[in-house]
Amino acid sequence: MAVVSQWSAVRAVGKEAAVAAAPVWSVDPRTGKPREEVAQEATTEEVDLAVRGAHAAVAALADRATRAALLRRAAELLDEAGPHVIEAADAETALGPVRLTGELARTTAQLRAFATVVDEGAFLDVYIDHADAGQTPPWPDLRRYKVPLGVVAVYAASNFPLAFSVPGGDTASALAAGCPVVVKAHPDHPATSELCASVLRRAAAEVGLPENVITLVHGFDAGVALVGHPLVTAAGFTGSVRGGRALFDAAAARPTPIPFHGELGSLNPVVITEAAAAERAEEIGAGLAGSMTLGVGQFCTKPGFVLAPAGETGDRLLKSLTAAVSDTAPGVLLDHRMRDAFVAGVAERVALPDVESPVTPGAGGEHTVSAGYVTVPAASLAAEGPHDLLLEECFGPVTVVARYSSADEITAVLSRLPGNLTATLHLAEAEGAGTAPGGAELLAALTPLAGRILVNGWPTGVAVAPAQHHGGPYPATTSTSTSVGATAIERWLRPVSYQSTPAALLPPELRDDNPQGLPRRFNGRQEN
Structure with a gap:
């Protein structure tokens, strides 16, 4: 087609319309090469014609x-x-x-x-x-x-x-x-x-x-x-x-x-309780990998920040995450400008003190990027400092896993997060049923941070339903x-x-x- x-057609309406500023090209992100000239950038006069034409159509609607x-x-x-x-x-x-x-x-x-x-x-x-x-x-x-x-x-x-x-x-x-x-x-x-x-x-x-x-x-x-x-x-x-x-x-x-x-923009934080990790570490690790790499990490609801337990249960979760992310093929981002920003952004994050990169994200090839994740002690994020960069969204297939050693560290880090589209909580069965403490308190702590709160799920994928809310506190x-x-x-x-x-x-x-x-x-x- x-x-x-x-x-x-718009230019034919009035002789006063000026020549457009520049051609608009369609570009193939797989190669970075132009495909075809599609249109021309609209001048101020042409924008005015467009808006006035729309305004004239108000009554018809x-x-x-x-x-x-x-x-x-x-x-x-x-x-x-x-x-x-x-x-x-x-x-x-x-x-x-x-x-x-x-x-x-x-x-x-x-x-x-x-x-x-x-x-x-x-x-x-x-x-x-x-x-x-x-x-x-x-x-x-x-x-x-x-x-x-x-x-x-x-x-x-x-x-x-x-x-x-x-x-x-x-x-x-x-x-x-x-x-x-x-x-x-x-x-x-x-x-x-x-x-x-x-x-x-x-x-x-x-x-x-x-x-x-x-x-x-x-x-x-x-x-x-x-x-x-x-x-x-x-x-x-x-x-x-x-x-x-x-x-x-x-x-x-x-x-x-x-x-x-x-x-x-949105980090879409995830909190994984120690009991949840003990109960299903492998499942959570694989689910996190699938969600953060979906669409080469270019979903606005990508889980870009995770609070996971330190210790043996957390190690099991990260082992699963490592295996799943390592099996993810390199992918093409929407344009080369985004690719360059992703490569530079992850390099800056990996260079921070106390940050480790079990699977290093970055350039996967001349036109692709590879998925990965970084870890940091949650205590490093509890107060303002150089690690604040980890609390900013990085567009692409990367997530930050902050490993906590206490409930106080979870609270301290959550108090520093900006507004988000989503926030996710992974609970053990007893925590979800209310027969073990903690679930209600964590849910209450996440509610001020986002417009959609998920329990035991992943945020990528937004149902077009009457009860849906896709929004959240600034800067989401x-x-x-x-x-x-x-x-x-x-x-x-x-x-x-x-x-x-x-x-x-x-x-x-x-x-x-x-x-x-x-x-x-x-x-x-x-x-x-």
Whole structure:
């Protein structure tokens, strides 16, 4: 399937559009060589055209049934284009057809899930309270629901070219909320981004919507211009702490600040009790290896920091971890810049005093990296010092195992950890059943650190479920919202109350007869 940049059409709209700053190339991470010129970086004028086109499409998205139809048709067309999408994504990311087939299925499932959310209507959060003179003070007639914010800027992720990129959860949830989207493509997969954007735009046209409900731009400067555009009302970002924080600050510094929902970085700590290690050291070691090396360690939920016991039980666990990691083949990272950062990062960590490297991570070849892990006494991390580097995320197939000798050391280290997407606790059977002490206390200690707490599992793999929460305290995210699951739609909505408004002027969603059959709270009672 040919990739044709939509910017050829955008440039034809106005003669004032300037020539783009630079070509955008698709690069093969397996060789580092350019594959094809895909598009051109968008100028400030072109970003303005894109945002204004999206803004003009706001009214067309008002109908919920049409929004649901868009999401379902987009899922159908992506499934139909699956072989081409997977081929393009693999060529640009080296993630492999198996992984990408699963990611495409997750992506289309997200689109269909949000279509169901739109159909149900509970996300509108309707409250109706009739006037009541008996209240103190008296109540007027009040009716509340949520409305879409407007144009949303989405910054695509590098490590998920589908599920967190052009057709991913940010885009799906924003469209579900009734917000047109302008996506800033990630430079690691521009051809995949163009292909997916063309599919979404086709879906829009087929259900009778303007194609500009979804638009794509390329280039660093375009991303900066996008977050500052006065018609952009919110932004979603997945990427580095440095890049995300810069955009977050720009969003806050605007004359009219906007919400910026950024996912930036996460260690995803794991605590393994001594009893758990004694009970199943080999199983835990092998599970840790599988989770930390999954996708060449490029999952945002990779367990990058582990508190494991010292002594014989810990030795058994590390023996299992060593064997499993040693059997992991070298892999290709998403681009050579990330590869260089990984190699330099692990070298800096290995050089720290008291750090050992049972399996040394680093360069696996000219274009690949090898998995590994380092160990350090937990006591070295209990206070500020040179080992603080080990408490920072290192993107790639490496984890830090801090070996503790007491419960006090666990507490001291946990108190120094930053915010995370996940935190994991491995307990023995008796600890989990509450017949042995410690489980509840450790669970309570981990809860302030992350948005998702796991017990006796591994954090890689995020179910797209209504109860899911993918977010956490800073720097994991810049807000308290989730980017995965049904409640991700809430990021792109704001509540409005109508007071003493004549019935004929009320939105249909707020009328007493409930013509749309919405779930609502009516005079204090939940309906539907």
